[in-house]
Amino acid sequence: MTVADSSALPPASTQTVTRLADYRPPLYRLPSVSLTFWLDRQKTTVEARIRLERDEAVYRPGESLLLHGGKLALESLTLEGEPLMEGRDYRLVPDGLELLNPPVAGELVSRVSIDPSANLELEGLYASGDMLCTQCEAEGFRKITYWLDRPDLLSVYTVKLIASAADYPVLLANGNCIEHGTMPGGQHFAVWHDPFPKPAYLFAVVAGQLVKTADRFTTRSGRTVDLEIWTRAADAAKTGHAMMSLKHSMAWDEQVFGLEYDLDIYMIVAVGDFNMGAMENKGLNVFNTKYVLADPQTATDLDYQGIEAVIAHEYFHNWTGNRVTCRDWFQLSLKEGLTVFRDQQFSADMNSAAVQRIGNVRGLRAVQFPEDAGPTAHPVRPDSYVEINNFYTATVYNKGAEVVRMYHTLLGADGFRRGMDLYFQRHDGQAVTCDDFRAAMADANGVDLSQFGRWYSQAGTPVVRVTDQYDTETKTYTLTMTQSCPPTPGQPVKEPFLIPIAMGLLSADGQTLPTQLTGEATAQAGTRVLRLSDVRQSFTFVNVAEAPIPSLLRGFSAPVKLERAWTDAELATLAAHDSDAFARWEAGQTVLTRVLLADADPASIGPARTDLPETVANLVAATLAPFTGETVGAGADPAFAALCLALPGEAYLAELVPVVYPDRLHAARNALRTAIGRRYADDLLKIIARFTDTGPFQPTAEAAGRRALRNTALDLLVAGGNSAAIALAADQAKAAGNMTDRLAALTALVDTDHPERSAILEAFQADFAEDALVLDKWFTVQALSRRADTLAQVTALLGHPAYDAKNPNKVRALVGSFTTGNRAQFHALDGSGYGFLADQVIATDGFNGKLAARLVAPLAPWKKMDPARQGLMRAELDRIRKTPGLSKDVTEIVEKALA
Ligand code: 0A1
Ligand code: ZN
Numbered sequence: 001m002t003v004a005d006s007s008a009l010p011p012a013s014t015q016t017v018t019r020l021a022d023y024r025p026p027l028y029r030l031p032s033v034s035l036t037f038w039l040d041r042q043k044t045t046v047e048a049r050i051r052l053e054r055d056e057a058v059y060r061p062g063e064s065l066l067l068h069g070g071k072l073a074l075e076s077l078t079l080e081g082e083p084l085m086e087g088r089d090y091r092l093v094p095d096g097l098e099l100l101n102p103p104v105a106g107e108l109v110s111r112v113s114i115d116p117s118a119n120l121e122l123e124g125l126y127a128s129g130d131m132l133c134t135q136c137e138a139e140g141f142r143k144i145t146y147w148l149d150r151p152d153l154l155s156v157y158t159v160k161l162i163a164s165a166a167d168y169p170v171l172l173a174n175g176n177c178i179e180h181g182t183m184p185g186g187q188h189f190a191v192w193h194d195p196f197p198k199p200a201y202l203f204a205v206v207a208g209q210l211v212k213t214a215d216r217f218t219t220r221s222g223r224t225v226d227l228e229i230w231t232r233a234a235d236a237a238k239t240g241h242a243m244m245s246l247k248h249s250m251a252w253d254e255q256v257f258g259l260e261y262d263l264d265i266y267m268i269v270a271v272g273d274f275n276m277g278a279m280e281n282k283g284l285n286v287f288n289t290k291y292v293l294a295d296p297q298t299a300t301d302l303d304y305q306g307i308e309a310v311i312a313h314e315y316f317h318n319w320t321g322n323r324v325t326c327r328d329w330f331q332l333s334l335k336e337g338l339t340v341f342r343d344q345q346f347s348a349d350m351n352s353a354a355v356q357r358i359g360n361v362r363g364l365r366a367v368q369f370p371e372d373a374g375p376t377a378h379p380v381r382p383d384s385y386v387e388i389n390n391f392y393t394a395t396v397y398n399k400g401a402e403v404v405r406m407y408h409t410l411l412g413a414d415g416f417r418r419g420m421d422l423y424f425q426r427h428d429g430q431a432v433t434c435d436d437f438r439a440a441m442a443d444a445n446g447v448d449l450s451q452f453g454r455w456y457s458q459a460g461t462p463v464v465r466v467t468d469q470y471d472t473e474t475k476t477y478t479l480t481m482t483q484s485c486p487p488t489p490g491q492p493v494k495e496p497f498l499i500p501i502a503m504g505l506l507s508a509d510g511q512t513l514p515t516q517l518t519g520e521a522t523a524q525a526g527t528r529v530l531r532l533s534d535v536r537q538s539f540t541f542v543n544v545a546e547a548p549i550p551s552l553l554r555g556f557s558a559p560v561k562l563e564r565a566w567t568d569a570e571l572a573t574l575a576a577h578d579s580d581a582f583a584r585w586e587a588g589q590t591v592l593t594r595v596l597l598a599d600a601d602p603a604s605i606g607p608a609r610t611d612l613p614e615t616v617a618n619l620v621a622a623t624l625a626p627f628t629g630e631t632v633g634a635g636a637d638p639a640f641a642a643l644c645l646a647l648p649g650e651a652y653l654a655e656l657v658p659v660v661y662p663d664r665l666h667a668a669r670n671a672l673r674t675a676i677g678r679r680y681a682d683d684l685l686k687i688i689a690r691f692t693d694t695g696p697f698q699p700t701a702e703a704a705g706r707r708a709l710r711n712t713a714l715d716l717l718v719a720g721g722n723s724a725a726i727a728l729a730a731d732q733a734k735a736a737g738n739m740t741d742r743l744a745a746l747t748a749l750v751d752t753d754h755p756e757r758s759a760i761l762e763a764f765q766a767d768f769a770e771d772a773l774v775l776d777k778w779f780t781v782q783a784l785s786r787r788a789d790t791l792a793q794v795t796a797l798l799g800h801p802a803y804d805a806k807n808p809n810k811v812r813a814l815v816g817s818f819t820t821g822n823r824a825q826f827h828a829l830d831g832s833g834y835g836f837l838a839d840q841v842i843a844t845d846g847f848n849g850k851l852a853a854r855l856v857a858p859l860a861p862w863k864k865m866d867p868a869r870q871g872l873m874r875a876e877l878d879r880i881r882k883t884p885g886l887s888k889d890v891t892e893i894v895e896k897a898l899a
Contacts, residue, residue, distance in 0.1 A: 068142035069096035128273035131208025141200035152431035204281035280317035296697035301704035337400020354581035368394035502557035505548035510577025599668035639705025666824035677720020711744035776813035849887025
């Protein structure tokens with residue numbers, strides 16, 4: 001399904017485009033394979049014994065068989081024991097090895113060698129520290145052996161690992177260890193067998209000096225599963241939270257979806273060099289250390305939450321991804337959107353559901369909305385790609401999760417469960433499509449979901465505009481909604497979506513009004529879901545006692561932008577009284593957004609504000625009030641309050657304006673923070689005093705919420721220049737007993753000219769000189785500083801001995817944080833931020849195209865920027881594009897950006 005693309009590309013491009021429309025099933029089945037690895041850092045030899053079986057329903061006479069392969073040195077190749085001859089029997093081609101006269105069936109044995117130490121792209125078999133590990137999703141297995149490397153080819157694997165017992169005392173692969181022993185010359189071996197047929201992308205091997213933390217889980221049918229978390233010895237004490245999260249995930253999936261784990265052992269390995277968060281390899285997850293290791297001194301509340309979510313995510317993949325996998329990579333969201341939705345539901349159940357939902361929506365708006373509005377916009381199920389690694393995106397993952405959530409909203413929890421049950425009943429052990437998932441949801445519930453399919457095929461964030469009318473005479477209230485979706489690359493015109501709008505009505509004093517649509521016999525009390533399916537549609541409610549305030553898109557029931565001209569008074573009522581916590585938060589954010597956009601408007605820009613508009617003052621006062629009295633108000637949630645005080649992010653604000661002036665958005669946001677910090681200094685100081693924890697650190701949602709509110713107060717006070725707070729931040733940055741408080745204080749302090757700023761930063765570095773993950777935070781905190789000298793600091797830090805340009809965590813911590821999190825300085829008008837990023841992309845691309853392609857994203861939306869910046873950004877994209885030997889990963893992104 002690979003063809004050379006001749007259209008719509010700049011002349012220099014030689015990109016090969018893979019298209020969904022060209023899908024063909026595999027010509028061969030490879031039902032089983034035995035692999036033997038002679039593991040060595042510089043030269044690993046891999047022997048593959050592959051059972052080949054031609055699929056006569058697919059194979060066309062005369063066709064050759066391409067086995068994918070990359071960077072492999074072929075040592076020998078036999079078929080049914082007979083050596084094959086190059087030129088006559090096979091040919092080496094850029095993508096692998098072509099068998100010219102492939103047999104109906106037979107055993108193919110290949111031997112190849114690879115150099116893990118030179119593998120800096122971290123795909124295939126590579127070295128991380130002194131261990132060896134693999135990453136095969138999406139197409140890394142072909143860098144280990146010749147193979148039909150596609151997700152719809154499922155095989156049973158038996159793997160023998162042979163290595164030096166001293167260098168690699170632990171040898172792990174998927175499934176169960178069926179044999180191990182010693183060998184002459186200090187070697188030893190282990191044989192692993194995975195009884196579940198799986199695609200190659202779920203294959204994994206790990207070897208190294210590792211120690212395990214072990215535990216057990218008893219499934220609801222009474223089977224015992226061994227749980228093992230493997231780390232460096234020094235890190236073993238930091239696995240407790242990950243283990244607990246794993247056990248919670250296993251229990252949750254049984255309770256909520258009736259899904260039990262299938263093997264007798266579940267292993268997790270933490271590695272320091274990893275391109276992504278973690279990987280769901282069958283029975284042997286490989287994790288970035290960031291999502292495994294935690295203790296109160298080194299991990300923040302956010303880290304604890306991230307670990308819980310990612311551990312759950314990879315565990316849930318065992319059913320949604322592994323037992324039922326993707327037919328092709330266009331279906332990536334089949335497993336990713338669904339699994340993100342599942343991990344979000346899990347986190348909501350383990351913590352505060354409202355707080356989780358708000359966090360998810362903030363993330364979606366900050367990352368996915370811009371992606372959907374920019375040059376790399378693509379549908380949840382893309383139609384074509386050059387490099388599949390470029391499609392592990394917020395659209396596939398997070399918008400994909402929103403799409404799954406909409407089934408849940410439309411069908412209800414029980415209906416969704418019926419759909420899931422049918423999905424597994426139909427497809428366990430298969431490689432399927434997003435359409436198969438949608439069919440299971442529709443069939444299990446006897447509903448027609450054909451229009452819903454457009455959420456998979458059309459890119460762009462739909463806009464829903466709402467007008468309404470109340471008729472005092474007839475006591476009817478009519479909501480009229482129109483939907484549209486902006487053009488995206490290759491999709492100038494969109495068909496209407498099926499959009500679930502969860503809603504309710506409030507009276508002017510904030511009471512819930514019952515809702516009864518025309519034609520309904522009775523009124524409903526709580527939230528209801530309207531189905532917007534036409535371009536323009538009206539919903540009329542009867543028996544409405546007074547002109548209501550509509551509360552729309554409760555819980556963020558669809559990934560859309562909803563517009564209605566709420567009055568300030570209506571927003572204040574919604575923020576104070578809506579029964580839906582998300583809607584309360586959203587109303588407050590709308591108040592803040594209005595002020596920020598007005599302040600940043602280039603047409604009316606004046607000096608930075610020093611006062612607070614009354615709408616914001618009322619909102620802040622109402623948020624703080626429950627925490628400043630004698631006792632904390634009943635039902636008041638500090639975590640929720642902290643989110644209400646967090647101003648909308650600059651990336652999201654940029655989405656809401658036609659032309660982006662990043663410095664203006666930044667200045668407006670800073671000025672508003674400062675004004676809040678000044679005006680409410682007394683209340684904020686009270687909150688700090690009230691929520692200063694004296695007991696031992698607890699990583700619970702409640703305790704984290706108290707810390708979040710306290711540190712938000714600290715941040716606002718420091719922004720307001722409060723000297724007591726600045727002194728407190730300095731103390732807390734030096735001596736707080738937990739990393740959450742320490743880092744929050746350091747983050748506030750690095751924006752200031754505090755005389756001890758440098759000394760505190762240095763001391764922090766010295767305290768954690770041995771802890772790579774804390775050093776990542778140290779780099780990030782400096783990259784995010786609001787001070788004007790930040791780019792100079794970041795550039796200097798590239799030369800710091802603790803920095804390692806080959807380590808993805810470090811690159812993301814320093815370079816990525818600056819270019820995505822420090823928008824004002826990245827977009828400096830002299831172009832220095834852009835030049836810096838282009839230099840880093842080019843340097844990184846020299847050894848890790850996957851990492852480089854992820855870095856380049858902030859340069860892509862140049863067309864949305866003000867005229868001066870457009871040219872500067874474009875010039876840097878051009879410079880990258882012209883770099884000789886550019887990876888196809890970066891080429892694809894840059895060409896789309898320049899198109
Ligand atoms: N499936 C993993 C994500 C992942 C994708 C690619 C990787 O290497 C290039 C690694 C991990 C997940 O969703 O967690
Ligand atoms: Zn995933």
